[in-house]
Amino acid sequence: MTTSPAPGPLRVLLDHARPHRAVLAGSLLLVLAAGASGLVQPLVARDVLEALGTGGSVLEPVLLLAGLVVLGAALTGVQSWWQQRTAEHVVRQVRRDLVFRLVRLRVPELDRRPPGDLTARVTSDSTLLQNAATEGLVLVANGLLTTLGAVVLMGVVHLGLLAVTAGVIVAVALVLLVVLPRIRLAVARAQAAVGAVGAALDRALGAARTVKANGAEARETALAGAAVDEAHAAGLVGARYAAVVKVLTGVAIQGAFLGVLGVGGALVAAGEMTAPELIAFLLYVFYLASPIGSLAAGMGMLQQGLGAVGRIDEVRRMPVEEDVDLVVPAPRGPAPAVEFDGVEFAYPGRGPALRGVSWTAEPGTRTALVGLSGAGKTTMFALLQRFYEPTAGTIRVGGVDISTTSRAELRRLIAYVEQDSPVMAGTLRENLLYAAPDAAAEDIVEALRVTRLLGFVDRLDAGLDTEVGARGVTLSGGERQRLAIARALLRKPRVLLLDEATAQLDARNENALREAVEQVARGCTVILIAHRLSTVTDADRIVVLEHGAVRARGTHDELVERDELYRELAATQLLVPAAPGA
Ligand SMILES: Nc1ncnc2c1ncn2[C@@H]1O[C@H](COP(=O)(O)OP(=O)(O)OP(=O)(O)O)[C@@H](O)[C@H]1O
Numbered sequence: 001m002t003t004s005p006a007p008g009p010l011r012v013l014l015d016h017a018r019p020h021r022a023v024l025a026g027s028l029l030l031v032l033a034a035g036a037s038g039l040v041q042p043l044v045a046r047d048v049l050e051a052l053g054t055g056g057s058v059l060e061p062v063l064l065l066a067g068l069v070v071l072g073a074a075l076t077g078v079q080s081w082w083q084q085r086t087a088e089h090v091v092r093q094v095r096r097d098l099v100f101r102l103v104r105l106r107v108p109e110l111d112r113r114p115p116g117d118l119t120a121r122v123t124s125d126s127t128l129l130q131n132a133a134t135e136g137l138v139l140v141a142n143g144l145l146t147t148l149g150a151v152v153l154m155g156v157v158h159l160g161l162l163a164v165t166a167g168v169i170v171a172v173a174l175v176l177l178v179v180l181p182r183i184r185l186a187v188a189r190a191q192a193a194v195g196a197v198g199a200a201l202d203r204a205l206g207a208a209r210t211v212k213a214n215g216a217e218a219r220e221t222a223l224a225g226a227a228v229d230e231a232h233a234a235g236l237v238g239a240r241y242a243a244v245v246k247v248l249t250g251v252a253i254q255g256a257f258l259g260v261l262g263v264g265g266a267l268v269a270a271g272e273m274t275a276p277e278l279i280a281f282l283l284y285v286f287y288l289a290s291p292i293g294s295l296a297a298g299m300g301m302l303q304q305g306l307g308a309v310g311r312i313d314e315v316r317r318m319p320v321e322e323d324v325d326l327v328v329p330a331p332r333g334p335a336p337a338v339e340f341d342g343v344e345f346a347y348p349g350r351g352p353a354l355r356g357v358s359w360t361a362e363p364g365t366r367t368a369l370v371g372l373s374g375a376g377k378t379t380m381f382a383l384l385q386r387f388y389e390p391t392a393g394t395i396r397v398g399g400v401d402i403s404t405t406s407r408a409e410l411r412r413l414i415a416y417v418e419q420d421s422p423v424m425a426g427t428l429r430e431n432l433l434y435a436a437p438d439a440a441a442e443d444i445v446e447a448l449r450v451t452r453l454l455g456f457v458d459r460l461d462a463g464l465d466t467e468v469g470a471r472g473v474t475l476s477g478g479e480r481q482r483l484a485i486a487r488a489l490l491r492k493p494r495v496l497l498l499d500e501a502t503a504q505l506d507a508r509n510e511n512a513l514r515e516a517v518e519q520v521a522r523g524c525t526v527i528l529i530a531h532r533l534s535t536v537t538d539a540d541r542i543v544v545l546e547h548g549a550v551r552a553r554g555t556h557d558e559l560v561e562r563d564e565l566y567r568e569l570a571a572t573q574l575l576v577p578a579a580p581g582a
Contacts, residue, residue: 009184009306012313016094017133020086024138027086030079031142037072044068083134091130094312098122104320107387108348116198121315124194125308128187132305139298146291154284158273161281164263165256169292172252176296179244180303186238187307193231195311200224242300249296253289260285323406331413331494335364335525336398338384338495343393345376345383353379356393357550359543366517366526368536370569371545377529378419379548381497384527385411397495415493417501419529422484423472428457429464431472431483435491447486450516452509453479477504485513498528502535510535533573542566 017024047061102118154162204211204220211220260282267273338361345354354376361367369377382388383395386407395402402410415435423431432444439447444464448454456479460466472480481504488496498517502510514535517526530536537556544552544559544566552563559566 034075087134094126114199116202117195120195120198128308136301143291143295168255183303184307190234196227326408328412339396341394365540368539368542375545376548413494415488415491416497419499451482451486496526
C-alpha cells in the first residue's frame with residue numbers, strides 16, 4: 001500500500017474550504033458592504049446635524065441614516081449566518097469523512113492506534129478546522145482587502161508618509177511571521193494531548209472492572225491527568241503567543257501613528273505638507289487598526305486550524321479497506337473447502353507467527369485447530385478474513401485464492417465468533433440481526449432455540465429489546481457466547497469460524513451447541529479453535545499447531561496414537577491415560 005506524500009497543511013485546509021468558495025466569497029462581499037455602509041454613516045450623520053443647525057428638512061437624511069443602520073445590521077446578520085452555516089457544513093463533511101474512513105481502517109492500523117485518540121480527531125480536531133476554513137479565511141481576506149484599500153488612499157494623500165507607515169507595519173509583520181507558526185505548533189501539541197486524554201480514558205473505561213478490582217483508579221487518573229496537563233501547558237503556550245500577536249498588532253498601529261506624527265509634523269513644519277493632510281493621514285492610520293486586527297485574528301484562527309488539520313489529514317491518509325462496500329448477494333451453493341498452502345505471516349515488529357502452514361478443511365466438515373496458547377490459531381482466522389495479508393503462501397476458499405476476492409465477498413461467506421467480547425452495545429435483537437438484517441422472525445426463534453437462549457429471552461421484561469450494555473456487560477459470559485453463536489447461525493454462512501466459542505459454557509449447554517454446530521455443519525465448513533479437547537474429539541480432522549507451524553493432522557484417535565503434544569494435551573484433560581496403553 002503506497003501512501004501519497006502529505007500535502008502542505010494550508011493546501012489541505014483550503015481543500016476543505018474549496019467546496020464552499022462561492023458562499024465564502026459572498027460572505028466576504030457582505031463583510032465589505034457592511035463595512036462600507038458603516039463608513040458612510042458618519043457622513044450622513046453630519047448631514048443630519050447640519051440640517052438641524054440650518055433649520056432645513058431632516059426627514060431625508062434621518063431616513064437615509066436609519067436605512068443605512070438597518071442595512072448594515074442586516075448585512076452583518078446575513079453574513080454571520082452564512083459564515084456559521086458554512087462552518088457547520090465544513091465540520092459535518094470532515095466528520096462524515098473521518099467516520100467513513102475510521103470504520104474502514106485496516107486492522108494493522110487499528111492495532112497500533114488507541115481508539116480514544118482516533119475519536120478525538122472526529123470530535124475535537126474537526127471543531128478547530130471548522131472556524132479556520134470559514135471565519136479565519138474571511139477575516140484574512142477582509143483584512144487584506146481593507147488594508148489594501150486604506151493603503152491606496154493613504155498613498156493618494158501622501159506617499160512619503162505611506163512609506164513610513166508601511167516600514168513600521170512590515171517590520172512588525174516580519175516578527176508576526178515568526179510567532180504565528182508557533183501558535184500552530186502549540187495547537188498541534190494541545191490537540192495531540194487531547195487525543196491522549198481520549199486514549200487514556202478509553203483504556204480506563206474499557207477495562208473499568210479491571211481498574212476497580214486492582215484499585216488502580218489513582219494510576220489511571222494520573223495517566224489521563226498527565227495528558228490533561230500537557231494539553232493545558234500547550235494551551236498556555238498558544239495563549240502566550242496569541243497575546244504577543246495582540247501586542248504586536250497594537251504596537252504596529254501605534255508605532256505607525258507615532259512615526260507618521262513625527263515625520264508628518266516635521267513635514268508640516270517645513271511647509272511640505274498641510275496640517276489637514278496630516279490629520280487625514282493620521283485618521284487613516286487609526287482606521288487601519290480594524291483591518292489589521294481582523295488580519296491578526298484571522299491568521300490566529302488559520303494557525304489553529306493548521307494545527308488540527310495535520311491530525312485530520314493523517315486519518316485521511318491511513319490505509320483503508322476499499323472493497324468492503326460492494327453489495328454482495330447471500331452466498332449460495334455447496335460449502336467450500338478452506339485451504340492454507342505454505343502460509344507465512346509475521347505481525348509488524350514481531351517474529352514469525354505462522355511458518356509455512358498448510359492444511360485443508362474439506363467442504364462441509366468440522367476441522368479443529370488445537371495447540372498451546374500463542375501457537376497462531378486465531379492468527380489463521382484473521383488471515384482467512386483478510387484482516388491481514390500473508391507474507392507468503394496462499395489461502396484458498398472454494399479453490400479461489402482469497403487475495404483475488406473482494407473482502408466484501410469473502411466475508412459474506414464467513415461467520416466468525418470471536419474469542420473475546422463478541423457482543424456489541426445495543427439490544428439483543430440488534431445483535432442478532434447484525435449479521436443478517438433481513439432475517440425472518442422464525443429464523444430468529446430457531447437460532448435462539450438452537451443456542452438455548454429462548455428461555456432466557458422469555459424471562460426478560462423487554463424480551464429481545466433488552467439492552468445488553470457496552471460489549472454485552474449485562475450478560476453472563478455464556479449468554480454472550482450463545483448470543484454470538486446465534487448471530488453467526490442467522491448469517492447462514494458457508495464457512496463458520498468458532499474461536500473458543502464454547503469455552504464459557506456449562507457442559508449441558510456445550511453439548512447442545514455441539515449438536516447445533518453439527519446440524520449447521522451439514523451445509524457449511526466449520527473450523528473451530530478449542531483448548532478443551534473434549535469439544536473437538538469428534539471433529540472430522542484436527543490440526544495440531546506448535547510455534548506457528550503445523551505439527552500433526554488427523555482424527556482424535558490417530559493423534560492420540562501418533563502425536564506426543566496432542567497426547568499430552570489429551571492426558572492433562574483426562575481424555576486419555578497419561579501414556580498409550582498405560
Ligand atoms: N495484533 C497482533 N499484533 C502483534 N502480535 C500479535 C497480534 N495478535 C497476536 N499476536 C501474536 O501472535 C502470536 C499468535 O497469536 P494467536 O492469537 O494467533 O495465538 P493463538 O494460538 O490463537 O493463542 P490462544 O490459544 O492463546 O488464543 C502470539 O505470539 C501473539 O502474541
